[in-house]
Amino acid sequence: MSDPVARLTPLGVAVLALLSEGDMHPYEMIRLMHFRRDDRLVTITNGTVYHTVGRLERAGLIAEVGVDRDGNRPERTTYTQTDAGAAAVLEWVRRELPRVDRPAEFRVALAEVHGLDRDEAIELLQTRREALSAALDSLADGQRHALGKGVPAQYLIEVDRELALLGAELAWMDATLPRIADPDFAWGPEPTPSQRYLAQRKAARQ
Amino acid sequence: MSDPVARLTPLGVAVLALLSEGDMHPYEMIRLMHFRRDDRLVTITNGTVYHTVGRLERAGLIAEVGVDRDGNRPERTTYTQTDAGAAAVLEWVRRELPRVDRPAEFRVALAEVHGLDRDEAIELLQTRREALSAALDSLADGQRHALGKGVPAQYLIEVDRELALLGAELAWMDATLPRIADPDFAWGPEPTPSQRYLAQRKAARQ
DNA sequence: AAGCGTATAGTCCACGTGGACTAATCGAAC
DNA sequence: GTTCGATTAGTCCACGTGGACTATACGCTT
Numbered sequence: 001m002s003d004p005v006a007r008l009t010p011l012g013v014a015v016l017a018l019l020s021e022g023d024m025h026p027y028e029m030i031r032l033m034h035f036r037r038d039d040r041l042v043t044i045t046n047g048t049v050y051h052t053v054g055r056l057e058r059a060g061l062i063a064e065v066g067v068d069r070d071g072n073r074p075e076r077t078t079y080t081q082t083d084a085g086a087a088a089v090l091e092w093v094r095r096e097l098p099r100v101d102r103p104a105e106f107r108v109a110l111a112e113v114h115g116l117d118r119d120e121a122i123e124l125l126q127t128r129r130e131a132l133s134a135a136l137d138s139l140a141d142g143q144r145h146a147l148g149k150g151v152p153a154q155y156l157i158e159v160d161r162e163l164a165l166l167g168a169e170l171a172w173m174d175a176t177l178p179r180i181a182d183p184d185f186a187w188g189p190e191p192t193p194s195q196r197y198l199a200q201r202k203a204a205r206q
Numbered sequence: 207m208s209d210p211v212a213r214l215t216p217l218g219v220a221v222l223a224l225l226s227e228g229d230m231h232p233y234e235m236i237r238l239m240h241f242r243r244d245d246r247l248v249t250i251t252n253g254t255v256y257h258t259v260g261r262l263e264r265a266g267l268i269a270e271v272g273v274d275r276d277g278n279r280p281e282r283t284t285y286t287q288t289d290a291g292a293a294a295v296l297e298w299v300r301r302e303l304p305r306v307d308r309p310a311e312f313r314v315a316l317a318e319v320h321g322l323d324r325d326e327a328i329e330l331l332q333t334r335r336e337a338l339s340a341a342l343d344s345l346a347d348g349q350r351h352a353l354g355k356g357v358p359a360q361y362l363i364e365v366d367r368e369l370a371l372l373g374a375e376l377a378w379m380d381a382t383l384p385r386i387a388d389p390d391f392a393w394g395p396e397p398t399p400s401q402r403y404l405a406q407r408k409a410a411r412q
Numbered sequence: 413a414a415g416c417g418t419a420t421a422g423t424c425c426a427c428g429t430g431g432a433c434t435a436a437t438c439g440a441a442c
Numbered sequence: 443g444t445t446c447g448a449t450t451a452g453t454c455c456a457c458g459t460g461g462a463c464t465a466t467a468c469g470c471t472t
Contacts, residue, residue: 007427009429011429025451026451027450027451027452031450037348043429045429045431046431046432046452047428047429047430047431047432047453047454048428048429048430050451050452050453051429051430055427055428075451076451076452077451077452103309107367107368110363111363111364113363114360114361114363142243152396153391154320154386154392154394154396155317155320157317157319157320157386158247158313158316161313161316161375161378162246162313164374164375164377165371165374165375167374168370168373168374168375169370169371169374171370172366172367172370172371176366180360180363185360186359186360187360188360190358190360215458215459217458217459232421232422233420233422249459249460251461252421252423252460252461252462253423253424253458253459253460253461253462254458254459254460256421256422257458257459257460258458261458281421282420282421282422283421
């Protein structure tokens, strides 16, 4: 119920992930997320972001660190990630990564999987692989059953597509798991260009 | 704004599609949709279904056709589809079928594509095919760009998966469009087993 | 015949979403 | 030097969702 991890939304996770790269005010998050095309994964509007930030603060996952002001522009409230916030992202990723329902959550979890240890990530993805395989079998079974009962094929086009996509995801997993298990595949924190940019800007301010 | 088609939700379309097979009360819709595993496409709860039915009625897409009662059980309100409702489903499918954003809407639209003429369906899907292809190119471009800027590969796993799934969907389309264009592939209204069952039950009641 | 679980049919409400709106400021063109 | 558009920063609200809750009736056990 009041478990803050359970109440995290995909956008909440995206905001926490942003804040792990540096303190920020909501409007800056919106710009940065648009720049990074995070709107591919979650819908980013003023309404959702400001509201989400408010909820994250009430849950103690982020905290206000001051109100600054640039010239005469509106003042802006800057937030920082708390330890509880950093832990909550990882816990949320652990929960969502192996689930095959909730595709939207999974994509965000996959985008944040680099925060986990390599071995744990592989194990969770392996669990998902088995669940995907079972879902595919069950759907294929349903298709056979429906065709057997005389349901005309034109009513089963969507199922046909779903089977194709499930198969493709399984194939991707079977190609990807060995790839990231390979020690030659880099893992763990390595600065991205935008992290280097943020760090540089922070240093310049001091 | 007040265009009823624009305000249709996936569940609303699913409800309208059900009613095109016969008059029904909400509780029966819920059972039937669960039986058909429509919960694969939309989330079905009492809250959503009853609320959706209310909205559809206020929009004039369905209409009350009487309150009957089975023994001493609670009375139930039966609804029927209006002409406007039947037209709205087709219009909605035409709108959602070619769009590549909104995957949830697309799946429901694809499940209802059999209501359109074969030629129109193929044309709309062809449009989607081109949009998908463009989306794939643009995402692949973004990936190349990110790698070129030095973003480590472990941060791009989700993009890699997305590219694989987009490719698979394109392949499915290229296999499916010729398949349904073939005159040997049946198209148009053909009774499904559950439609036959509903028709039979209706005849028995009279 | 009392008790218990499940099916039937529906209401209610807290919450998250996403789009509309406000308001000030800066830059550029005319 | 003023008008106009874009940018900055944030508030507000209508709506849809989904889970919790209610209440009656039927069937099965003990």
